[in-house]
Amino acid sequence: MSEATPELPSADLLHIGAHTFRSRLFVGTGKYKDFAETSAALLASGAEVVTVAVRRVDLSARGEGSLLGFLRERRFTLLPNTAGCYTAEDAVRTCRLAREILGESLVKLEVLGDPKTLFPDVVQTLEAAKILVKEGFTVLPYTSDDPITARKLEDVGCAAVMPLAAPIGSGLGVRNPYNLAIILDTVKVPVIVDAGVGTASDAAIAMELGCHGVLMNTAIAGARLPLTMASAMRKGVEAGREAYLAGRIERRLYATASSPLAGVLGSKHA
Amino acid sequence: MSEATPELPSADLLHIGAHTFRSRLFVGTGKYKDFAETSAALLASGAEVVTVAVRRVDLSARGEGSLLGFLRERRFTLLPNTAGCYTAEDAVRTCRLAREILGESLVKLEVLGDPKTLFPDVVQTLEAAKILVKEGFTVLPYTSDDPITARKLEDVGCAAVMPLAAPIGSGLGVRNPYNLAIILDTVKVPVIVDAGVGTASDAAIAMELGCHGVLMNTAIAGARLPLTMASAMRKGVEAGREAYLAGRIERRLYATASSPLAGVLGSKHA
Amino acid sequence: MSEATPELPSADLLHIGAHTFRSRLFVGTGKYKDFAETSAALLASGAEVVTVAVRRVDLSARGEGSLLGFLRERRFTLLPNTAGCYTAEDAVRTCRLAREILGESLVKLEVLGDPKTLFPDVVQTLEAAKILVKEGFTVLPYTSDDPITARKLEDVGCAAVMPLAAPIGSGLGVRNPYNLAIILDTVKVPVIVDAGVGTASDAAIAMELGCHGVLMNTAIAGARLPLTMASAMRKGVEAGREAYLAGRIERRLYATASSPLAGVLGSKHA
Amino acid sequence: MSEATPELPSADLLHIGAHTFRSRLFVGTGKYKDFAETSAALLASGAEVVTVAVRRVDLSARGEGSLLGFLRERRFTLLPNTAGCYTAEDAVRTCRLAREILGESLVKLEVLGDPKTLFPDVVQTLEAAKILVKEGFTVLPYTSDDPITARKLEDVGCAAVMPLAAPIGSGLGVRNPYNLAIILDTVKVPVIVDAGVGTASDAAIAMELGCHGVLMNTAIAGARLPLTMASAMRKGVEAGREAYLAGRIERRLYATASSPLAGVLGSKHA
């Protein structure tokens, strides 16, 4: 969090593998209008980790380099994803290429089950994770909100698990807080909610559950005012994290007065 | 909001009667451990408007003055409430006294229906509002989430309406977003959600609905770490406001990819 | 309920004023395609109480009588409403006429606040209720889900209270179960949920909260297959009532096995 | 459904593999007080399919036979489960034994991931399903609400899929209706909600989503009055199914009058 209150340790840091981050908001770099909008939104989000995709160089086009240049110059941590892969084999191959590009072994593993829901294929994801961990990658797998699968991903050595809140790009928010709560009870590695967030309160809710971070792209890039939404998400994640650390009041069906009862004038109830 | 993005007018101000505020978080000053905690929490919240209660001076006790001194020195706008009043008559009498104390005519009108739910008595509230407006008060009435009552309060000249999200101190959050949405469609004066908020995402949700502000006390004062929750609420309100202004993506049952589909390696689906 | 289980008193009856009913589903008679559909749907619903509106005889039209004839022949209890009234005066006048038509003093009091939301004007409703009770009517008032207003309606002598679940005809279901629960704690007269139900589970939810009955019209008349929905609603109300009486299991975040753990073959966990 | 309305085909039947059922409520036979309660509850539920567990004969105890005798005499369809199995191997072995007992090949495949959540191990479940289908079993697999896993189970030849609504015995109801809706869009075999239902409206909600049946045990056996809850669940499932077939009204934020607007007396709005 930017400014910690006196009640908190001076810094509330997120550790993933060998990495340490202050920001708990991870953002994608796709779907923006142009490079200027992308870079402005990334800065407004306060994110330290940004995802990128691995794609064939388009030999007909040119001058695509600007994004990567910006990301490296601003010292963002790059998180290459395997978006678009539907088999463990394709995902592993993509991760190997990603590592070769900049020599970093941090990857977002994403093996999709079908193009309509973009839900993960958890069987293929587990297979790919096993191989990648053996090859020394720091693996952050996109997964369903099934606690058993999350535990298996931890067991094979993933550095975090990234359950979905709702389908990628759906903006439905946390559909099943119960499963996320169980995952948080079940695994020791950080839990980063990946996909499905639509607005700032969705991000806050994920953090209030105790999740360690939130990853999003469409919710910011697809908003009417992406920079403003990036700022909203930054604050939403921080607000949710602080509320989690602060320890909220319990829910009660009935009321409790917030002004003193003594010294009221003439009330029959005082 | 603290820092506006380039996409927004340099300032997003809240106008209530003759008053103008930058912060949309209103906080109570009750239920804190001591004066030190109260003042630190108020500062952490970034609030400009704070509620106070009107009570008989306790002639046996002494040195109570510190809170008011702090509030005036830091230029908080005081919003005296009529908490504890169960009749229009008591509430009007309390408002007249409140105005006499500092000469300010801004009041939070609160006429309760019973001590268990602390729900408003809307009939008595309407009566009191009529009288107070005639006497030149700037009236902010605590009310139910009934759109018809909200419209009547506007009709009699209230400067804002303050529907409850849930029972005072219950921490249940926005129980009925539909009614709040209808109130926002129905009245032109600002709508400040008063009571029921429990955590930062609750505040964000109220703001994302289009509410103009949120008033709370127990959610901050009753948290395990009040200063941290005050900061969380500040960010939650700002996050919700910015998300509202940013224009969130639409909710959809199915997914949309956030990485480009072209140039994927070897995927059967690409 | 049609067939009670051995665990229950042979009959589970609903008492309102001097009336006793077996069915807890009250249905409206408006918005059906024709008389045949209306009568078939009423029979399929198993309802004993049906609402009717009081309107000027259309002197140009003819033969409208069939509905009333059917209702009287089948011994339905008629519940004339004051739909369309926006003042206490109009509602009282309408009730007096209603009583004159058949000599029955059971009325559904409905004083609307505006034509867009069709929410009740609780101030006018309270005024009308006072007058009607004095004149010997058995008053069933349509009201908001505000517990304070519900208590006042009971205090002035209403025989039941009929809070809305959601706006009339909206089909949104029980928007605020918390308020209904508080109303059920607050008043001793029967609580009939009136308006807003959209499907069978909505009716079941209202009954599971402990409500004593449900009144609906659009949800049945507006369904693609009104007779089938009438049957669904009948079962939904009975299911919800029985579930309420049966005492549901508590909600728990974690699982409990429903098969014995002993004697499992070869499981590492047994 | 017991009595179909004229609007519906005379019978609304559920086909699973070679089996045909009228009732869409499947019930377990565990956790009841005694045999008398079990049999009375099964009859009250109207269920045609009941689950049983496969366990070692307790050679010290005696006279256990009564339940099976009752089930066969009343012609219930037995659905042996593999509850308590944590590996594909144990589950397959258990199914082979189950088939040998009565010569029926209908089985409920259940391979658990851990004893705390009783969530399925979808990897092991898929492996077991493949083997069992090859061996000629009619396989009904308990699974998570992940649409990709559901599709794979269909692909390997399961006769239905049984996603959980919430953890077994939790009574939380349908936690993620979105995933169930997507599963219903994705597979052609029947979708039976298995586990997590707590009360009648939960069952109705599952059926209103379009699910083809609901399986439960704890919600009935654990209720204060199990027979009454069995009847409630029967009606809840029928109500939800009929509401689904009837085609509910659309949800709208605003109201629509259910009484005619013409001919109202003296209303300013009419």
Add this chain to the structure above:
Amino acid sequence: MRIQVNGEPREVAEETSIRALIEALGLGAVPVAVERNHDLVPRALHEATALRDGDQLEVVHFVGGG
């Protein structure tokens, strides 16, 4: 003489009773209630109550409604 029934003008003979009017309107068999000049006229008095020139009558009944 001239009266109004449910907002429409109508000619009736002198001394016509409310009962007679209802019959004339073909509503003899229909359960209705009647207001004259905004005052309810109990059924018991329909026979005995003679209409006067300029009377405003409301004749209402039950219709389908929710």
Add this chain to the structure above:
Amino acid sequence: MRIQVNGEPREVAEETSIRALIEALGLGAVPVAVERNHDLVPRALHEATALRDGDQLEVVHFVGGG
């Protein structure tokens, strides 16, 4: 003479003004409002208003509240 302040009996000298009473109560520096016999006494009149025997006074101020 004898008056009541916030429900408690109190002896004050004849001709004591409300202002003087407030000082005597040690509230000179505290922003307060005063009712005498249920009627508000504007601050401007505190100096000029002399208490009478049997007066009932309410002296209120702001405290923390939500």
Add this chain to the structure above:
Amino acid sequence: MRIQVNGEPREVAEETSIRALIEALGLGAVPVAVERNHDLVPRALHEATALRDGDQLEVVHFVGGG
């Protein structure tokens, strides 16, 4: 000779068939299934299958479960 049934040791005569064992266990009327040394023995073979010393048997049936 000595065998194990559902984990408990048991003495049976040479040449005892599975069918005979089931009868001896008082389970003749109960629908059961039998594994010998982890292999399922189809009912049709219960008569013909003679137990051997050290055999491990599992005898299972249906019980209430969800």
Add this chain to the structure above:
Amino acid sequence: MRIQVNGEPREVAEETSIRALIEALGLGAVPVAVERNHDLVPRALHEATALRDGDQLEVVHFVGGG
């Protein structure tokens, strides 16, 4: 000789190294990774690796994605 780069045919001189090809493609300054005939070629070997007739090359880089 004839090779394929990202699915498109291309003529290159004998003994052209992967490094040389990358330069020729104007990608000298862009961080890329290269597969030859589905096998990754580590950057360290780009210089030393000579292309052969019929080679299939994939040249990939990072683009915006979520």
